[in-house]
Amino acid sequence: MSKRGAEELRTYEEINQKIKSGDAIVMTADDFIKTVEDSGLKRAAKEVDVVTTGTFGAMCSSGAFINFGHSEPPIKMFKCWLNDVPAYKGLAAVDCYLGATAMSETKGFDYGGGHVIEDLVSGKEIELRAEAYGTDCYPRRSIETTVTIDDLNQAMLLNPRNAYERYNAATNGTDRIIHTYMGTLLPHYGNVTYSGSGQLSPLYKDRGFEIIGIGTRIFLGGGIGCVIGEGTQHSPQNQFGTIMVRGDLKQMNNRYLRGATYYKYGTTLYVGIGIPIPIINEKVAASAALKDEEIFTDILDYGVPSRSRPSVKRASYSELRSGRVEINGREITSSSLSSNKVAKEIATNLKGWIEEGAFFLNRPAELVPDHGEFKPLELRRKEPRVRDIMTRELVVGKPTDDIKSVARILIAKGVDHLPIADGEGKLMGIITSWDLAKAVAQDKRQLHEIMTMKVVTAKEDEAIDTVVRRMEQHNISGVPVVDHSNRILGMLTVNDISKKLIRRP
Amino acid sequence: MKLKLNYSRENIGKPILSDIILRTGIPINILEAKIEPNTGEMLIDVPTEGERLKEFSSLLQRAGVTVKEITRTIEIDRGKCITCGACVSPCPVKALAQDENWDIIFYEEKCIGCGICVYTCPVNAIRML
Numbered sequence: 119m120s121k122r123g124a125e126e127l128r129t130y131e132e133i134n135q136k137i138k139s140g141d142a143i144v145m146t147a148d149d150f151i152k153t154v155e156d157s158g159l160k161r162a163a164k165e166v167d168v169v170t171t172g173t174f175g176a177m178c179s180s181g182a183f184i185n186f187g188h189s190e191p192p193i194k195m196f197k198c199w200l201n202d203v204p205a206y207k208g209l210a211a212v213d214c215y216l217g218a219t220a221m222s223e224t225k226g227f228d229y230g231g232g233h234v235i236e237d238l239v240s241g242k243e244i245e246l247r248a249e250a251y252g253t254d255c256y257p258r259r260s261i262e263t264t265v266t267i268d269d270l271n272q273a274m275l276l277n278p279r280n281a282y283e284r285y286n287a288a289t290n291g292t293d294r295i296i297h298t299y300m301g302t303l304l305p306h307y308g309n310v311t312y313s314g315s316g317q318l319s320p321l322y323k324d325r326g327f328e329i330i331g332i333g334t335r336i337f338l339g340g341g342i343g344c345v346i347g348e349g350t351q352h353s354p355q356n357q358f359g360t361i362m363v364r365g366d367l368k369q370m371n372n373r374y375l376r377g378a379t380y381y382k383y384g385t386t387l388y389v390g391i392g393i394p395i396p397i398i399n400e401k402v403a404a405s406a407a408l409k410d411e412e413i414f415t416d417i418l419d420y421g422v423p424s425r426s427r428p429s430v431k432r433a434s435y436s437e438l439r440s441g442r443v444e445i446n447g448r449e450i451t452s453s454s455l456s457s458n459k460v461a462k463e464i465a466t467n468l469k470g471w472i473e474e475g476a477f478f479l480n481r482p483a484e485l486v487p488d489h490g491e492f493k494p495l496e497l498r499r500k501e502p503r504v505r506d507i508m509t510r511e512l513v514v515g516k517p518t519d520d521i522k523s524v525a526r527i528l529i530a531k532g533v534d535h536l537p538i539a540d541g542e543g544k545l546m547g548i549i550t551s552w553d554l555a556k557a558v559a560q561d562k563r564q565l566h567e568i569m570t571m572k573v574v575t576a577k578e579d580e581a582i583d584t585v586v587r588r589m590e591q592h593n594i595s596g597v598p599v600v601d602h603s604n605r606i607l608g609m610l611t612v613n614d615i616s617k618k619l620i621r622r623p
Numbered sequence: 624m625k626l627k628l629n630y631s632r633e634n635i636g637k638p639i640l641s642d643i644i645l646r647t648g649i650p651i652n653i654l655e656a657k658i659e660p661n662t663g664e665m666l667i668d669v670p671t672e673g674e675r676l677k678e679f680s681s682l683l684q685r686a687g688v689t690v691k692e693i694t695r696t697i698e699i700d701r702g703k704c705i706t707c708g709a710c711v712s713p714c715p716v717k718a719l720a721q722d723e724n725w726d727i728i729f730y731e732e733k734c735i736g737c738g739i740c741v742y743t744c745p746v747n748a749i750r751m752l
Contacts, residue, residue, distance in 0.1 A: 174705070176745065228747075295739075302713035302743040309712035376705055378745035388705060388745070441711075441721070453711035455745075459725035460705060 123328050123485050126399040130481045133167050133396050137475055144168045144472045146465040147318050147395075147406060154407040163403035168472055168479065171320040172337070172392040172464030175313050175456025176378055178299070179279035179350060180387040181217040182235055182367055185271040186246065188212055193258035198248040199223070200234045211256060215276075218377075218387035230385025233377030235275070238267045239339070240372045273367035275339060275375075279349035281391045283321035283359040284415050287312035287438055287452070289430055289445065292421035294591060297382035301455050303420055307430070310417055310443045310452035315461035316410040316435030320393035321359045325405040329396055330361065331482025337392030337468045338363055340371030342477065345393075345486070352490035361486065363391065374464065390460060392468040396479050410436035417443065423584055425494060504585060505578040507618050508599045508608035514539045517546060517566040521557050524549065524565060534613075535596040537606050538569050544604045548573045550596075575600045576610055582619065585610060624676055625654070625735070629689040630663035639686045640665075647679055654735040666693070666735060695752045696736035699729060703748035710740035710749060 120126065136142035143166050145153065150169045154162045184205070186195075194211040197204070202222040205214035218232040237244060248261040267273055288300035289310045296303050301311045316322075324330050334345040343365025352360045367375075374390030397403045415438070416429040433443055443452045471477035513531050515524055515538045528536060528551055538547040547569035557568045576585045576597045589597060589612065596611035630639075635658075644651060655666040669679055680690045706726055711719045718733035719740060741749045 175707075301709045301745075302739060304713055304715065308715070311709070311712055376746055379747070380745060381742040386745075388707075451712040451714075451717065453708035453713075453721070454725075455707055455709050457705050457707045457725065462725075 120399065120401075122326065122488065123331075123482075124399050127163060127397055127403075128167065129398070130396060130479055134478045136167055137472055137478055140473075140475065142167045142472060144170060144394075144469045146170050146172075146462070146469055147323055148462065148465070151317060151407055151409055154403075159400065159403055159407060162407070163397050163400050166397050166403075168469075169323065169395040169397060169406040170392060170465040170468040170472070171315075171323045171395060172318050172390070172461040172466075172468065173281055173315040173320055173456060174374065174388060174390040174460035174464060175315075176299070176380070176386045177277060177280045177389045178219050178386045180235075180275070180277035180389055181215055181231060182238075183272065183274045183276050184214050184216060186212040186214075186265065187269070187271050189258060189261060191258045192256050193248060193250045193261055194253055194256035195248040195261070196250045198246065200244050200246060201229065201237070202245070202247075203229065203231050203234050205231075219384050221385055227379055227382070227384060230377065230379070232385050232387030235367065235387055236372050236375055236377040238270075238273060239367055239370050239375050241266060241268075267368055274364060275343065275367050275370065276346075276362075276364045277349075277389065278362050279351060279360045280363050280389055281320050281349075281361050281393075282314060283325070283354070283357050284316075284319060284413060284435070285313045285358075286427075287415055287417040287433060287443075288420045289417050289450070290421040291419045291430070296421060297380070298420045299380050299383045299386075300420055302381065307445050307448070307450055310433075310438070310445070310450050311455050312415065312417075312435075312438045312452060313455045314415075314435070315456060315458060316413050316439060317408060318458075318461045318465055319413070320391055320395075321361065322357070322408060322413055323395050323406045324393070324402065325354075325357070325408070326401055327354060327359065327486045327488045328402045328405075329398060329482070329485075330393060331485035333480060333483045334393065335477070335480050336363065336365075336394075337374075337390070337464055337471075338365035338370070339367070339375040339390055340373060341365050341369030345482070347484075348486045348490060351492055352486070353492040354486075354488050354490060356492070358492070359486070359490075374460070388457075390464050392464040394468060394472060394477070394479055410434060410439060417445070423587060502582055502619060503578065504576050504580045504582065504599055504610055507582060507614050508576075508578075508610040509614055510608045512537075512606065512608060514543075514606060515549060515565055516540075517564070517569070519565045521554060521563055521565065521568070525554050528554070533609070533611075535598075535609055535611060537573070537598040537609065538565055539606055543606055545573060545575065545598055545600050545606050547571045548598060573598060575604075577601075578607060582615060586615065624672055625666060625668050625693040626680065626683075627691040627693050628663075628665040628667060628683060629691075630665070631687065631689075632661045634687040635661070635663055637686070639683065639688060640667075643679060643682045643686070646682065647675070649675065649679055655737065668735075693736060696731065696734040697729070697738075697740060697749050698752055699727060700748045700750070703746050704744075705746055705748075707745065709745055710743050713739050713743050715739065 290303035349360030
């Protein structure tokens with residue numbers, strides 16, 4: 119087998135020579151697929167010099183390095199904000215890093231770092247605020263002014279993780295609507311969302327990482343940028359390769375760089391990326407010719423708030439992009455979060471640039487690795503689980519209990535929640551003091567008339583945060599803890615958590 | 624035609640809608656309902672038009688219910704829209720779709736004005752009318 123990156127069909131120099139003379143054959147990945155179908159891979163690989171790709175999606179690991187220049191008298195900014203969005207100031211006096219997911223301290227979810235970057239690129243005025251402690255060399259203690267992109271010395275987009283080769287699709291198996299970084303997911307597998315441009319995906323089109331590496335020149339946000347190396351969480355062995363990229367914001371265009379908000383999740387940045395794939399060998403050609411039908415991803419249940427979400431189904435991008443996915447025999451509507459239209463536009467623009475001789479290809483200094491670490495974070499300190507906090511002294515009711523006597527028990531024991539169990543101790547329902555008040559108002563006598571049958575529960579080994587989130591979602595203040603056969607083991611209430619978990623001074 | 628009904632404190636507790644359904648024989652569809660102790664708000668779809676619709680509305684009004692015809696629900700700012708599709712699959716009534724160029728299509732007649740698309744849009748390009 120030949121080495122990764124072997125230039126068997128053509129060299130970078132030969133391609134650039136053809137670009138210069140206007141003879142290079144350049145195609146978008148969509149068109150290359152058609153060419154391969156018509157004339158076969160071998161011939162297509164011989165004829166086509168460059169295949170262009172594109173993607174335009176939400177990429178949270180994005181941000182910009184900014185240098186403001188020195189004021190008179192100068193300041194060593196210790197904290198700084200752009201339109202009230204805090205930027206990272208652990209750098210030299212007037213350098214900062216503005217992250218896409220940082221949120222405005224006044225507007226919250228509606229405006230974040232991604233929006234500031236878009237506004238900068240659009241030429242808008244940005245409020246700059248900074249604080250300092252004052253030093254002998256930097257006496258100034260604060261700044262409040264406005265800046266535009268033209269005032270800045272450097273405004274450099276530098277994104278640690280972009281352009282995932284492909285991404286998991288999402289659905290929701292719970293009985294409530296959820297709001298995630300994969301968008302709004304309706305209950306009972308009500309819809310499927312996905313991201314990534316499938317057969318136009320820059321990294322999937324170089325699946326073996328034969329051409330992408332340090333220095334690879336790319337389309338970035340409407341300007342020309344380059345790949346710095348592999349991105350964080352780069353995991354090409356699982357087809358989850360990523361890249362780190364940089365580019366000059368001053369060259370970019372807000373059609374390909376947009377601030378965005380995912381409802382109840384946070385802010386992010388839509389980034390447009392296109393990579394030219396030089397057809398240097400047949401392996402590259404085969405990968406560039408992959409079709410939506412051959413690119414698969416898992417549809418995960420985002421209703422499970424865990425890092426290991428179960429896969430509901432494996433689907434191809436062709437199925438996802440058709441707008442309908444079959445899950446458990448039902449047809450579910452699917453839609454994209456990244457823009458297929460803009461992805462196509464980027465691939466077409468990049469092709470145009472190369473054909474016009476405005477963009478040349480280059481051999482990377484070093485290829486992106488074809489293997490990466492992707493480990494979970496194991497927590498070394500012992501964290502309290504449900505079993506450590508829950509109340510085990512159980513007060514349990516029977517469905518046939520009389521309401522008045524139950525009310526007396528609740529008062530005597532000082533509890534607000536009463537799980538109802540059958541003869542074997544299995545959970546049947548729950549009563550709260552509010553239900554009892556309602557029962558008195560409506561003149562009901564027995565527990566089974568008023569108890570809630572669909573009970574939100576917790577398991578003994580769950581993390582407290584997971585259960586707290588569940589209680590918040592259902593707007594309740596306590597859950598019965600049950601085992602796998604639904605037998606009641608205890609109760610966990612907000613009260614237990616505040617008393618036992620939050621240490622008091 | 625979709626109608627938004629507002630019940631005041633005075634007409635809560637009366638079977639107004641069922642009475643009118645029985646009287647007119649029009650099988651309405653309740654799209655959204657919010658019943659509070661003192662007020663009620665309902666969005667219904669009345670599958671009729673012209674005189675029959677007028678009759679249905681006036682019966683409601685006579686019973687003290689405020690009736691508003693809902694013709695326009697949302698508006699998409701095409702200049703802001705990035706044609707991502709984030710609004711499409713969450714729409715519970717398939718009033719949003721994408722054409723062959725991935726541009727967003729909006730079927731006004733299907734829309735129930737639930738507002739999911741409004742907050743789902745990542746670039747704030749959809750607003751409620």
